[in-house]
Structure formats: structure tokens, C-alpha cells
Amino acid sequence: MKLILIYLVLFFTAFSQANELTWNLNDVSYLMKIPNKVTETTVHLLSPYSKGSKGELLPHAIFQRLPTLNNAGNGMEIAYKQELKVVSIRIDPCPNSFDPSLCQPEIRLIWQPLEIDRDENRWFAQDAAVHTFYKLNHDQFATLKKELWQLKMINQSKAISTHKLPLQVHPALLNETTAQNFNKTLNTILLKNCGEENLVKVTFMSLLTPNVWWRFGGIVPGSAKWENLKIPRLIPTFQDIFNSAFEPVSMIHNPGVEMDAIFNIHPDNYPENDNIFEVINRGFRYNDDNDYPVFKNKLDAVERFRNPHFSNPNTLDCASCHYADATKFYSEKRFPTLKDVNSYYAFKNPNSSLFNLENNTIAKEATRVVRAFGYFDNKPAINQRTINDSAESAHWLNTKTNK
Numbered sequence: 001m002k003l004i005l006i007y008l009v010l011f012f013t014a015f016s017q018a019n020e021l022t023w024n025l026n027d028v029s030y031l032m033k034i035p036n037k038v039t040e041t042t043v044h045l046l047s048p049y050s051k052g053s054k055g056e057l058l059p060h061a062i063f064q065r066l067p068t069l070n071n072a073g074n075g076m077e078i079a080y081k082q083e084l085k086v087v088s089i090r091i092d093p094c095p096n097s098f099d100p101s102l103c104q105p106e107i108r109l110i111w112q113p114l115e116i117d118r119d120e121n122r123w124f125a126q127d128a129a130v131h132t133f134y135k136l137n138h139d140q141f142a143t144l145k146k147e148l149w150q151l152k153m154i155n156q157s158k159a160i161s162t163h164k165l166p167l168q169v170h171p172a173l174l175n176e177t178t179a180q181n182f183n184k185t186l187n188t189i190l191l192k193n194c195g196e197e198n199l200v201k202v203t204f205m206s207l208l209t210p211n212v213w214w215r216f217g218g219i220v221p222g223s224a225k226w227e228n229l230k231i232p233r234l235i236p237t238f239q240d241i242f243n244s245a246f247e248p249v250s251m252i253h254n255p256g257v258e259m260d261a262i263f264n265i266h267p268d269n270y271p272e273n274d275n276i277f278e279v280i281n282r283g284f285r286y287n288d289d290n291d292y293p294v295f296k297n298k299l300d301a302v303e304r305f306r307n308p309h310f311s312n313p314n315t316l317d318c319a320s321c322h323y324a325d326a327t328k329f330y331s332e333k334r335f336p337t338l339k340d341v342n343s344y345y346a347f348k349n350p351n352s353s354l355f356n357l358e359n360n361t362i363a364k365e366a367t368r369v370v371r372a373f374g375y376f377d378n379k380p381a382i383n384q385r386t387i388n389d390s391a392e393s394a395h396w397l398n399t400k401t402n403k
Contacts, residue, residue: 023397026162029390030089033173035123045085054195069128070207083113088373096312105141107134125375133201134194166358214241216318233317274301295331303345306385322370325383347388350395
């Protein structure tokens with residue numbers, strides 16, 4: 001009996017250690033730690049003009065082609081020189097596809113303008129963002145993967161594990177003994193692999209009117225210069241969201257309690273089964289119990305928007321992706337029994353023994369939060385699509401490639 005117990009202990013210890021030595025959510029998606037106190041600085045975070053072997057991360061000439069990121073902000077020049085910082089990073093071995101022959105690995109850097117709230121004497125992130133995309137060939141990605149794995153192993157040796165943690169600020173950044181070295185090493189890896197040389201796309205979300213009006217769009221290299229990105233299912237090259245909700249309490253300290261929105265630009269050929277206006281727009285709803293079957297039906301669309309197996313940035317417009325969580329939240333708030341409804345299109349965890357798909361951020365609760373992977377004010381905000389994408393990227397690295 002004693003030998004059996006010893007065997008079981010050794011078996012489960014080995015099993016646990018094997019799980020520790022696998023890619024996980026926080027190994028492919030990194031949420032950085034932004035400063036809080038005014039005595040802290042942002043020098044540890046990458047800037048647009050940070051430069052490595054491939055050039056500056058976001059050259060000024062390209063940045064100038066973007067619209068104003070925040071109409072209530074301090075202007076684009078101050079944003080570029082002082083405020084815009086990398087707040088999160090995503091590593092994707094096979095973006096927008098599950099076919100190995102179509103893989104073009106990429107690194108995505110997510111930027112937000114950071115500034116000090118003089119009234120509360122603390123840092124906060126503006127509700128605006130820029131995403132920059134860098135393509136790697138397979139040899140470059142193999143080197144990147146090796147470097148990130150070595151960084152993971154260094155953390156592992158210091159008892160910093162990512163095993164089955166929900167996506168969050170990276171645990172190495174929450175530990176005072178590892179934060180500085182981890183931050184420095186990760187930045188070095190990024191500057192080696194990202195720059196103007198392999199920058200292939202820049203997207204943005206501008207805040208035109210605080211809490212009310214957001215604009216999505218992007219630019220890509222053209223034959224002679226950078227030109228506007230075509231958004232899937234749209235005729236215009238940008239997309240606006242108006243949110244007319246009224247919230248009687250602070251949306252920051254007391255997350256949203258109501259959600260109404262008007263997408264003032266949408267495609268003429270928008271598929272009816274993907275049209276979620278009947279949930280997110282008061283003018284399209286019955287606003288009584290007749291909404292229940294409509295909401296129930298539209299949850300299929302929401303789950304498709306959140307599932308990388310059914311949609312991706314080449315097939316889905318910006319607003320549908322960014323408002324999926326808010327739509328689900330509002331539906332279940334109106335009709336709690338919808339939480340028990342199972343959809344064929346719901347994302348299935350590729351490995352429940354490794355990946356924790358829980359969302360513990362404000363994005364899960366606040367209907368006004370359209371952040372996908374960054375900060376709302378000074379709180380982490382991650383949407384479910386980002387979590388699901390991260391699980392697929394980690395699963396790909398665990399099963400389709402060698403470490």
C-alpha cells in the first residue's frame with residue numbers, strides 16, 4: 001500500500017511538472033503592468049520610436065497617417081513622443097487560419113496613451129488604442145519561440161508559473177524580484193523581432209467623444225504609400241460606434257448597468273443572422289419580454305464573433321468583435337436564464353487541463369468597455385475573444401510545433 005501511494009505521488013508530481021512545461025495563455029499573450037503612483041514612470045514600456053535591428057516600432061511618418069486618437073487628449077505629437085506605450089503583446093503562430101500551409105506568424109503590439117490624472121494623482125490609460133502587426137518568416141518565428149521559451153524557463157526556475165492561470169498581467173511582472181529583468185528581456189526580444197522592416201499593418205480605435213463615440217480603422221502598405229485598410233463587410237474604410245446609454249453612476253468605479261448603442265456605419269450586405277442591433281440598440285428592441293427569443297437567437301452570432309474557428313479579422317468587422325462581450329453581458333442581465341443556453345458556436349477549450357478561460361477583468365462586467373486587450377482607466381480589460389485566441393495559439397505551439 002505504501003509503495004502504491006509513493007507511486008501515485010510521483011506520478012501526479014510528474015504529471016503536474018509536465019503541464020508546467022507547456023505553453024499557456026500568458027506565454028503567448030502578455031499584459032504589461034502600467035504605473036499607478038505619480039512617482040512611477042513609463043520608461044519600462046516600449047515607445048513608438050523604440051528601435052531595434054528592424055528599425056523603429058512605429059515610425060513617425062507612418063503614425064502621422066493615423067487620425068486623432070483622442071479628441072479630448074493632449075494632441076497627436078504629445079501622444080507620440082510621451083504617452084503612447086506598448087501595454088500588451090500577442091504572439092500568434094498561425095493567425096486567421098488553422099491550416100499550417102497558410103501560416104504567417106506574427107507579433108501584435110497593442111498601444112494605449114498613458115497619462116497622469118492630476119485630480120487623483122495616478123496614472124490611467126486613455127480609452128483609445130493602436131495595434132501594430134509584424135510578420136515573421138518561419139525561421140524568425142522559430143528563433144522567437146526559442147527566446148520566449150527560455151524566458152519562461154527562467155521564470156519557472158524562480159517559481160513563477162503560468163500554468164492554468166487566467167489571462168492577466170503577466171505573473172513575472174507582479175513579482176518584485178522578477179519584474180524588472182522580465183520586462184527588460186521581453187523588450188529586448190520584441191525589439192529584435194519587430195520594426196519598420198516587417199511592419200505590415202496598423203489599426204486604431206479613436207475616442208472621438210468620451211464614453212459615446214469610438215472610431216475603428218487601419219492602414220496598410222500600398223503600392224506607393226500607406227493606404228486605408230478595408231474593413232470586412234463594410235463599404236467605408238472606418239467604422240463608428242455611438243453609445244447612447246445613460247449610466248447614473250460612475251462607469252469606472254461602478255461598471256456599466258445599462259447598454260444601448262448605435263452603429264452609425266454598417267455594411268449594406270450585413271448578414272441578417274449576424275445583425276445584433278436587436279440586442280444592443282433600444283430602438284430595435286421590444287424592451288419587454290418579447291425580447292427573450294430574439295436575444296436567445298442572437299447569442300449564436302455573439303458566440304461566432306468570439307470563436308476563432310468561425311470568424312477572424314479577415315471576415316469580421318471591428319465593432320462586432322469588440323461589442324460581442326457587451327452584447328452577451330446585456331442579454332444575460334436582462335434574462336438570466338440565457339446563461340444556461342448552449343450554442344453550437346460557443347468556443348470549446350482546446351485543453352481544459354491546461355487553459356483557464358475565465359475572464360476576471362472589468363471587460364466582463366462593464367457594457368461601455370470596448371477594450372480587447374489593455375486597460376480601461378487603470379484596470380485590466382480583456383475580452384473573451386482575446387482569451388480564446390490565446391488558448392488556440394498556445395494549443396498550436398503545444399501540439400503543432402516543437403518547443
